[in-house]
Amino acid sequence: MAAAALPTKTTCEISQELIECPICLERFIDPKILNCHHSFCQKCLQKLVDNQNPKTGFIICPVCKEKTKIPDKGVSALLNSFFLSSLIDDVINSEGPNQRPKSESSKCRKHTDQELCFHCDTCDLLVCLKCAVLDHQAHTLIEITECVKSLRQAVTAELMKFDECRKQFQKVDVSIKHSGRRLQLMVDRTLAEILAKEEEEVAKLRNASRLLRERVTEIGQERVKEFKSIRISNQDKMSVGKEIVASVNDLMQQADNFELLDLRPKVMHNLDFHKELQFQTVQHSRSFIGFKGHDVVTDADLGEILEEEKWEVKAEFGKEGEGEGEFEWASDVACFSNGDIVVCDHERQLLSTFTSKGSYKSTGVQSGTEDGKLKQPFDVAVTSDDLLLVIDGQDVKLYDRELRYIRQFRPSQNQVEGQSELSGIAVDKKDRIAVADCERKVISLHNMDGSIISTIHHDDIAYRLSVSSKERLIFINYVKLKLVCVDFIRNEVFNISTSIDGKPVNPNGVCCDDAGDIYVVVHCGGKVGTCEIHHYDASGEHIGCVARGLYNPGGITFTPTGDLIVTDRNSVKILHRV
Known part of the structure; x- marks a missing residue:
């Protein structure tokens, strides 16, 4: 074993200053910590307590005069300073055996010429060799070093x-x-x-x-x-x-x-x-003509305070079909600042807009060029200034609130056909666009003009993506039953398996509220009609179930007023707190 390096003069000086009790000016023995974080020997504090009025229930720090309540069990129950005890041990070890002072207590009190060398577990006592032979023959003895x-x-x-x-x-x-x-x-x-x-x-x-x-x-x-x-x-x-x-x-x-x-x-x-x-x-x-006022405003009329988070379906719109306001497969949903709802129908390859109450407004996009036409729309998101982002094949296309085509960009510029599959899109409060590519297992962060900010690789990247206010990306993996969170600098915050009451469930949609809480659409056992929405906190802890009995949900988002909107295959449901 290599010999310990000798301490420098500076180290010794600092160590001596740190390990001396301010009261007795000797090395600490059983150092205790007061509320002010100053430390003193237990025996020194005990003397202070013994010399003061017995009715006084606190110790006044000799250094800063701050008061510390005396525990019911006395001074010995104050917090130990493990740091100082460890520091004193290090200093003693660095001084070497020749410089280490002999403790008077290392001698046996009964046989004063004998060194204490055993600990009797039976008697909980330190004993010398003679004591061990004469008085502790049938007891459990352990060498002090081993003890x-x-x-x-x-x-x-x-x-x-x-x-x-x-x-x-x-x-x-x-x-x-x-x-x-x-x-x-x-x-x-x-x-x-x-x-x-x-x-x-x-x-x-x-x-x-x-x-x-x-x-x-x-x-x-x-x-x-x-x-x-x-x-x-x-x-x-x-x-x-x-x-x-x-x-x-x-x-x-x-x-x-x-x-x-x-x-x-x-x-x-x-x-x-x-x-x-x-x-x-x-x-x-x-x-004669007069007026009789009615009590039109009461506590019950204006509203009530909700102290528990409970949800129920407020409205539902849409049905299976190819007419106005109908869906073949409503794959995702987004919401404009005025409350208007835009729904992406992946099967019919079109977008439809509705009012905040679900009334149909319009279908289709207005594009003056071939680029503006939708071919494979899947996911949608809305920026802070009401630009609609649409994943369409390998491109991200931008439309205004009237669904007029503006421009587009391709996240994977150098990828050939088949090497990229865009599977999720989200945008944060600073309008940084996150795009998931389940084929390349990468999430790319972009500015509004499409220029790249950074890329984040992860093996669990699949379909669906959300971004929280804490610069965190939350995504799901339906097959692996995963809910994953990474930050913008590629650190994994959590990676959990989605299971409810011990039973595995498949996550199929995700969104975050303004506080960073996570809401996940789950398919229970893969059966339609038994799907649910579950609530997780920002650290991935499961909070509870928001809604049950959904048919086949997928895309999910929040409205500006805090309602939840979820696509349910051939319909869209709006949930609110009750």
């Missing part, structure tokens, strides 16, 4: 267990931080949804108020017109009566007696008009 070796091995084993605990802590801590970030995203989104609902309801109230005000005005105008018409009619009748009265008065004043007697029948007949003079009245109730 220390066994102790070190046991300590090492325990430290390894602690290391596993540390790794588990880090994993749990990462999971908690992820959950915290996801919670904040969900809080922000929920607050935005509540405000949007508030504005929607306020808009409804304002519209209802406007309609009511318009109706009140209309009723008022109709009744005013009615009142005016009646008044005019009454006034006309009164005018006729006044004219008759005026004529009779004139006659009575100007005619002589003979004329009046001669005209008496006519005069009296004219004066009978008042018997037929009837004025139209208005019901007093017609002068």
Whole structure:
């Protein structure tokens, strides 16, 4: 065995400074750590405690004056400083046997001329040779060196267990931080949804108020017109009566007696008009109009807080066929920022667009060139500025929201026909395009103009691909039953087998939410009608089942409002949280 290198003067000086107790200024013996991270000998701390008021429940650090609570079991229960103990051992070993001070405790107290050389496991006691012969003949004796070796091995084993605990802590801590970030995203989104609902309801109230005000005005105008018409009619009748009265008065004043007697029948007949003079009245109730408000907004009306994540199908559209809004094989789906849905039909080799509620809008693409026509569309994705990316054979084609052709690029420029098969496409928030090639077992990252950023090789690359907000690529392998995550610099984050309750399931679609959680379409036993959607966290831990009883799902994505859209062979389902 090679001799240990002698320590340098600098190493010795640093070591001596580090291994001396600030209280006794001697090398640490059983060093303990306070909350402030300063270390002291156990016996020195015990003296501090013994010299202070017994009712005091803490130790004041002699260096920084910070308080540390005394454990219920006393000073001995404080944390051990394994680092200092190890450092002291290293310094003692580096000093060599000639410089190592003899410990007074290495001599047997009973036989003071004898060195302690055994550990009696039966009595848990260090003994010398004479003690072993005279007092411990039937006991289990182990040489001190072997005992220390066994102790070190046991300590090492325990430290390894602690290391596993540390790794588990880090994993749990990462999971908690992820959950915290996801919670904040969900809080922000929920607050935005509540405000949007508030504005929607306020808009409804304002519209209802406007309609009511318009109706009140209309009723008022109709009744005013009615009142005016009646008044005019009454006034006309009164005018006729006044004219008759005026004529009779004139006659009575100007005619002589003979004329009046001669005209008496006519005069009296004219004066009978008042018997037929009837004025139209208005019901007093017609002068009233008022308003009774309804309790249109209550807690139940506006909405409720969802504290558990549960999903159900909100809408479904499409059926098997070749007509408008029908599918032969809806292979993938994407969503524009306005909520419009675009569905790729691999069998019919076309794209169809629908509203956010599933109402059919249009089918096909508008292309002025042969390049813009679709030949083998399979996967689709949407960029932040609503450009539609479509895998079409060996090319990635770009269309606008009206499905007008823009341009295209080929990820594998130097590959001959048959050596490349594009099998998945995704885009991140920075509009970096990820394209999976299951034939070459590579994912290529591209800028929007198609220029290459980097390539990532992995043996499990197959169909379907997603990208999370953490610059991670998540992909599945239906045959190998794999869910894999790698980062943009080629590090594998996790690689897990997809199984539910111990039973293997085939993953067939994948997407991520804004927080990085993963949603996977799985085929259970390869049987149609029994497929499900499952939820995993960002570290690959299985969270639970989102939906069951799907027919034959494949492509899956999120809407801008947080709903899930999944293609189900001949239909498309929209799921929302309830």
